[in-house]
Amino acid sequence: MGKKGIQFILGFVLAFGLGYLIYQGMGSEVAEVVEPQVTEPAPVSATTEPAATTAETEVLVQKGCLACHAVSGLGLDGGVTGPDLSQAYMNVADKHGVPLDEFLKAPTSAVMSSVLGSNPLTDEERQALIEALQKASGH
Protein backbone atom coordinates (compact mmCIF):
# COMPACT_ATOMS: atom_id res chain seq x y z
CA MET A 1 0.00 0.00 0.00
CA GLY A 2 1.40 3.44 -0.92
CA LYS A 3 1.86 6.45 1.29
CA LYS A 4 -1.34 7.97 -0.07
CA GLY A 5 -3.30 4.97 1.02
CA ILE A 6 -1.98 5.17 4.55
CA GLN A 7 -2.69 8.90 4.69
CA PHE A 8 -6.19 8.25 3.52
CA ILE A 9 -6.80 5.62 6.17
CA LEU A 10 -5.28 7.83 8.88
CA GLY A 11 -7.46 10.72 7.79
CA PHE A 12 -10.47 8.47 7.82
CA VAL A 13 -9.70 7.12 11.27
CA LEU A 14 -9.09 10.59 12.63
CA ALA A 15 -12.28 11.98 11.18
CA PHE A 16 -14.22 9.04 12.43
CA GLY A 17 -12.64 9.17 15.88
CA LEU A 18 -13.30 12.88 16.20
CA GLY A 19 -16.86 12.45 15.10
CA TYR A 20 -17.30 9.68 17.61
CA LEU A 21 -15.86 11.77 20.43
CA ILE A 22 -18.14 14.67 19.57
CA TYR A 23 -21.08 12.34 19.36
CA GLN A 24 -20.15 10.85 22.76
CA GLY A 25 -19.90 14.32 24.24
CA MET A 26 -23.36 15.16 22.95
CA GLY A 27 -24.65 11.87 24.23
CA SER A 28 -23.57 12.51 27.79
CA GLU A 29 -25.05 16.02 27.70
CA VAL A 30 -28.36 14.63 26.56
CA ALA A 31 -28.19 11.90 29.17
CA GLU A 32 -27.65 14.47 31.91
CA VAL A 33 -30.77 16.32 30.85
CA VAL A 34 -32.93 13.24 30.49
CA GLU A 35 -31.79 11.16 33.46
CA PRO A 36 -33.50 13.07 36.30
CA GLN A 37 -36.87 12.55 34.59
CA VAL A 38 -36.55 8.77 34.62
CA THR A 39 -37.92 8.22 38.09
CA GLU A 40 -39.89 5.01 37.62
CA PRO A 41 -37.81 1.91 38.22
CA ALA A 42 -37.81 -0.64 35.44
CA PRO A 43 -40.41 -3.31 36.14
CA VAL A 44 -38.79 -6.33 37.70
CA SER A 45 -40.47 -9.49 36.51
CA ALA A 46 -41.24 -12.06 39.16
CA THR A 47 -38.81 -14.92 39.05
CA THR A 48 -41.53 -17.55 38.93
CA GLU A 49 -42.94 -16.26 35.66
CA PRO A 50 -41.51 -17.32 32.33
CA ALA A 51 -39.33 -14.58 30.87
CA ALA A 52 -41.64 -13.85 27.96
CA THR A 53 -44.86 -13.42 29.94
CA THR A 54 -46.49 -10.21 28.75
CA ALA A 55 -50.08 -9.05 28.58
CA GLU A 56 -50.26 -10.75 25.22
CA THR A 57 -49.06 -14.15 26.34
CA GLU A 58 -50.79 -14.01 29.70
CA VAL A 59 -53.97 -15.43 28.23
CA LEU A 60 -52.05 -18.60 27.30
CA VAL A 61 -51.16 -18.96 30.95
CA GLN A 62 -54.59 -17.92 32.27
CA LYS A 63 -56.56 -20.27 30.06
CA GLY A 64 -54.28 -23.18 30.90
CA CYS A 65 -53.08 -23.68 27.32
CA LEU A 66 -49.53 -24.17 28.58
CA ALA A 67 -50.62 -27.25 30.50
CA CYS A 68 -50.60 -29.06 27.16
CA HIS A 69 -48.75 -26.75 24.76
CA ALA A 70 -45.35 -25.10 24.65
CA VAL A 71 -44.99 -21.93 22.59
CA SER A 72 -41.26 -21.88 21.94
CA GLY A 73 -41.63 -18.90 19.62
CA LEU A 74 -42.49 -16.83 22.71
CA GLY A 75 -40.02 -18.61 24.97
CA LEU A 76 -42.84 -20.37 26.81
CA ASP A 77 -42.35 -23.89 28.08
CA GLY A 78 -45.39 -26.05 28.46
CA GLY A 79 -46.86 -29.52 28.43
CA VAL A 80 -46.22 -31.97 25.62
CA THR A 81 -49.74 -33.38 25.33
CA GLY A 82 -50.42 -31.01 22.44
CA PRO A 83 -48.10 -29.66 19.74
CA ASP A 84 -45.90 -26.59 20.18
CA LEU A 85 -48.15 -23.71 19.10
CA SER A 86 -45.38 -21.55 17.64
CA GLN A 87 -46.45 -22.23 14.08
CA ALA A 88 -50.17 -22.70 14.76
CA TYR A 89 -50.92 -19.28 13.32
CA MET A 90 -49.63 -20.52 9.99
CA ASN A 91 -50.43 -24.22 9.94
CA VAL A 92 -53.80 -24.71 11.66
CA ALA A 93 -55.62 -24.05 8.39
CA ASP A 94 -53.68 -26.87 6.72
CA LYS A 95 -53.77 -29.25 9.65
CA HIS A 96 -57.34 -28.74 10.76
CA GLY A 97 -59.07 -27.38 7.69
CA VAL A 98 -60.15 -24.07 9.25
CA PRO A 99 -58.27 -20.85 10.02
CA LEU A 100 -56.99 -20.31 13.58
CA ASP A 101 -59.82 -17.92 14.36
CA GLU A 102 -62.45 -20.51 13.41
CA PHE A 103 -60.50 -23.28 15.10
CA LEU A 104 -60.56 -21.41 18.40
CA LYS A 105 -64.30 -20.76 18.03
CA ALA A 106 -65.25 -24.28 17.05
CA PRO A 107 -62.27 -26.63 17.14
CA THR A 108 -62.22 -29.38 14.53
CA SER A 109 -59.96 -31.46 16.77
CA ALA A 110 -61.63 -33.69 19.34
CA VAL A 111 -59.22 -32.80 22.13
CA MET A 112 -59.45 -29.07 21.62
CA SER A 113 -63.18 -29.33 21.15
CA SER A 114 -63.55 -30.74 24.63
CA VAL A 115 -60.95 -28.35 26.11
CA LEU A 116 -62.74 -25.27 24.75
CA GLY A 117 -66.20 -26.78 25.04
CA SER A 118 -65.88 -26.87 28.83
CA ASN A 119 -64.06 -23.53 29.00
CA PRO A 120 -64.99 -21.36 26.01
CA LEU A 121 -62.95 -18.30 25.05
CA THR A 122 -64.35 -14.78 25.04
CA ASP A 123 -63.84 -12.71 21.89
CA GLU A 124 -61.09 -10.75 23.65
CA GLU A 125 -59.32 -13.90 24.78
CA ARG A 126 -59.49 -15.38 21.30
CA GLN A 127 -58.14 -12.17 19.82
CA ALA A 128 -55.31 -12.05 22.35
CA LEU A 129 -54.45 -15.69 21.62
CA ILE A 130 -54.38 -15.07 17.89
CA GLU A 131 -52.11 -12.06 18.38
CA ALA A 132 -49.81 -14.02 20.68
CA LEU A 133 -49.61 -16.93 18.22
CA GLN A 134 -49.08 -14.58 15.31
CA LYS A 135 -46.17 -13.08 17.21
CA ALA A 136 -44.85 -16.54 18.05
CA SER A 137 -44.86 -17.49 14.38
CA GLY A 138 -42.89 -14.40 13.47
CA HIS A 139 -45.53 -13.23 10.98
Ligand code: HEC
Ligand atom coordinates in the same frame (compact mmCIF):
# COMPACT_ATOMS: atom_id res chain seq x y z
C1 HEC B 1 -55.78 -31.04 27.73
C2 HEC B 1 -54.67 -30.61 26.92
C3 HEC B 1 -54.85 -29.34 26.11
C4 HEC B 1 -55.15 -28.07 26.53
C5 HEC B 1 -55.43 -27.60 27.96
C6 HEC B 1 -55.14 -27.23 25.37
N1 HEC B 1 -54.84 -27.96 24.25
FE1 HEC B 1 -54.68 -27.26 22.34
N2 HEC B 1 -54.37 -29.13 21.67
C7 HEC B 1 -54.24 -30.28 22.47
C8 HEC B 1 -53.96 -31.42 21.62
C9 HEC B 1 -53.74 -32.84 22.07
C10 HEC B 1 -53.94 -30.92 20.29
C11 HEC B 1 -53.72 -31.70 19.00
C12 HEC B 1 -55.09 -32.09 18.50
C13 HEC B 1 -55.11 -32.74 17.17
O1 HEC B 1 -54.11 -32.68 16.44
O2 HEC B 1 -56.18 -33.27 16.84
C14 HEC B 1 -54.18 -29.50 20.37
C15 HEC B 1 -54.22 -28.65 19.28
C16 HEC B 1 -54.29 -27.29 19.35
C17 HEC B 1 -54.17 -26.40 18.24
C18 HEC B 1 -53.90 -26.82 16.81
C19 HEC B 1 -52.40 -26.78 16.63
C20 HEC B 1 -51.82 -27.85 15.77
O3 HEC B 1 -50.66 -27.69 15.35
O4 HEC B 1 -52.49 -28.89 15.54
C21 HEC B 1 -54.30 -25.13 18.69
C22 HEC B 1 -54.22 -23.84 17.91
C23 HEC B 1 -54.52 -25.23 20.11
N3 HEC B 1 -54.50 -26.54 20.48
C24 HEC B 1 -54.70 -24.15 20.93
C25 HEC B 1 -54.93 -24.25 22.28
C26 HEC B 1 -55.20 -23.10 23.10
C27 HEC B 1 -55.23 -21.67 22.62
C28 HEC B 1 -55.39 -23.58 24.37
C29 HEC B 1 -55.77 -22.77 25.58
C30 HEC B 1 -57.02 -22.05 25.49
C31 HEC B 1 -55.25 -25.02 24.31
N4 HEC B 1 -54.96 -25.38 23.04
C32 HEC B 1 -55.37 -25.86 25.41
C33 HEC B 1 -54.34 -30.32 23.84
C34 HEC B 1 -54.66 -29.27 24.66
